[in-house]
Amino acid sequence: MSRRLISVLVSAGLALGTVFGVSQPVSAADSAPDGGGRANAGVKPGARAATASTTATTPAGYTIRGIDVSSHDHNLGPINWPGVATDGYKFAYVKATEGQTYRNPYFAEDYAAAKAAGLLVGAYHFARPDGRDPVTEANFFIDNAQFAKDSQTLVPMVDIEWPYWSGAPTCYGLTTTEMSAWIKSFTDQVKARIGRPVMIYTNTNYWNPCTGNNATFGANPLDIAGYTTTRPPLPAGWTTETVWQYAAGNPSEPGNYSQNVFNGDYPALTRLTGAPAAAAPIALRARINSRYVVAESAGTKPLIANRTSVGLWEQFDLVDAGDGFVALRARANGRYVVVEGTKPLIANRTSVGAWEKFTIINNSDGSISLQANANGRYVVAENAGTQPLVANRTSIGPWEKFDKIATS
Template sequence: MARDRKPSRHRSRLIAVSVAALALGGTALAEIPAAAAGKPKGHDVSSHQKNVNWQSSKAKGAKFVYVKATESHTYRNPYFNQQYNGSRNAGLIRGAYHFALPNKSSGQAQAAHFVRNGGGWKSDGWTLPPALDIEYNPYSKHKCYGLSNAKMVTWIQSFSNEVKRLTGRRPVIYTTTHWWNTCTGASRAFASNHALWIARYDSATAGALPAGWQFWTIWQYDNASGSLPGDQNLFNGSMTQLRKFARGY
C-alpha cells in the first residue's frame, strides 16, 4: 500500500512496487479474478489519492474502503478526514489502517498514535476494524526493519494488544505471504484472532497464505491500476457477512 512519509516519496513508491512485484510474482491485474467474482468490491486509499470522488467510487461498485490514517508514530494522512468521512457519507463501509515502521518506535506507541488519529472502531455496522499494514520496508534495504523474527512477533503483538485495549477489537493484519514467513519466521501466533488482508497480484487466486491462516478476509488483488482510486480489494463473503464483520460479530 501507499507510503506517504518523506524523504524521497517517489523513490519509495518505486521501491515498494518493485518489492511487491518480486514478492508477488509480476505485475497487477486490472480485472477482478474470475474465482472472486460476486464478492463485495472495495479499495484502499492514502494521501496519494487526495480528495476522492466517493460518489463515483460507489457508482463503480465499491462497497467498502480502507483509508490510511497514520504511519510510524508521527505521520497523519492530511486527507484522512475527507476520505474517511466522505466515504461514509457516500454509503461505503470504511475503516482506517496504519503503515508500520517497526524500526522507529514500539508497537504500543504506534498503535496509540494510530487510534488517536482516526484508527478507532465502533459497532455501528459502518466501521471496519482497525488494520495494521506490515510489509517490506520501502525506505531501506533492511526489509524486515532490522528486527529478528522474535522481535518482529513481539512488535506486532504489542501493536495488537494496544489497539485491542483502546478500541475493543484486534486489528486486521495486511501483509504478503513472503514477508510474513520471512520476517516473522512463519509465526502462527496471530491467525486465530486476527483477520487476514492478503496482498497478491497477477493471480487468479490469493494463493498460499501466511503461516497459520486458513482463509483470507480481504484480498488486495491489484495495486492501483483498477477502476477504483487506489488499490483494489475483495471481501471474502457476502454483503451480509461484510456488515457483520464491521459490527464485530
C-alpha cells in the same frame, strides 16, 4: 521533482545499508514528510507496482469489492467517492497514520466522504517496526483512526510489509523474535483500546521470513496481498483470508485504486464493523447430493445430509470460538455440534470445548469444508449423504464439501 520522489531519495540517503538485518536508525521512521508507505505488499521490497488495477478482473468466487487509498491517491485531485460507490464497491480502507508521527492529511475528508457515499470504511496504519515502540505506535494509530462502534466503521487494519525506501533492510533490521514481539505488542494494544482484533495486512513472502513463520496470529482477520489471478498462499497461522488485495493500483492514473475483495457476502462484511450485525443462521448443503444437514429429531440423533429444504432443524448458528475456530450451534435445541472421536457428529453439547471447535476451509470452487479441531480430520457426508456426518477424512474431496447458505 515530485514530493514523493524527494521523500524516497531522502529515505534512501538515510538508509545504512542494503544488507539484510542491518538496523535502521529510529529517525528514519519519520523521513518521509508525505508518508511514503501505502498498502502495496504484493510487490518486492522497495518496489512500487505500476500495473493498471482498473482493468484487473475480479477473482472468481468473490462478489464484494473494495478499495484502499492513501495520500498518493490524491496526486491527481480529490477522490470521487460517490463514483466509487456507483461502480459497485462496498468497502474501503483509508490510510490514517504511519510510524509514530505521520498523519495522512486527506484521511478525515476521505473517511467522511466514503461513509457519506454509503461504503463501510476502515482506517489503516503503515507499520514502522524500526521505531521500536509498538505500544506508542498503536496508541498513535487509534488516537487518529476515528474508530466508532457503529455499523459503518470497519475494524482498523495494520499494514505490515516491506520498507518502501531503497537500501532498507527487508525486515526493518529486526530479528524474527523481535518482529513477532513487535507485532504482538501492537495488535494487543489495539485490541485493548477498541475491544476488537485488528486486521493484519501483509504478504506471505514478507510475513514468513520476517516473523519466522509465526503462526500465533490466526485470530486476527487477514488481508492478504497478492497480485495474481488466484489467491496467493497464506502466511503461517491462517487457514483463510478475510480480504484479498489482488491488484495494486496506480496513483498516476485517475481512479486506479488498489483493488480488494471480501471473502464472504455483505452480511458477513457488516460483522467486521464496530457494531456488527447479528449473524443470520446458516444451513449446510452437501455438494455430493445437494441435501441439507439436519439435527435429526431436534438434535437427539446424529447429523445427516438428507433434507431437501430448510426448516428449524436444518439451521445452525456459526459461533466464534476464538483463535480462528468456530462452533456450530443447532437452532433446534441450542446445543453445540460435537466430534466424539470416530462417532457421528451430534448436536448435544451445552458449551464449547476442544471437541466442539472447527476450522472453516474456503475451497476454490466456493464451497467450504469443516476441519475438526479434535482430530484434524475433515467432516464427510458419508456414502454420498446416506449416512450420518463424521469427521474422519484426511483430505478434501466431493463428499467433504458443503455450501454455506444464509437462511435469512
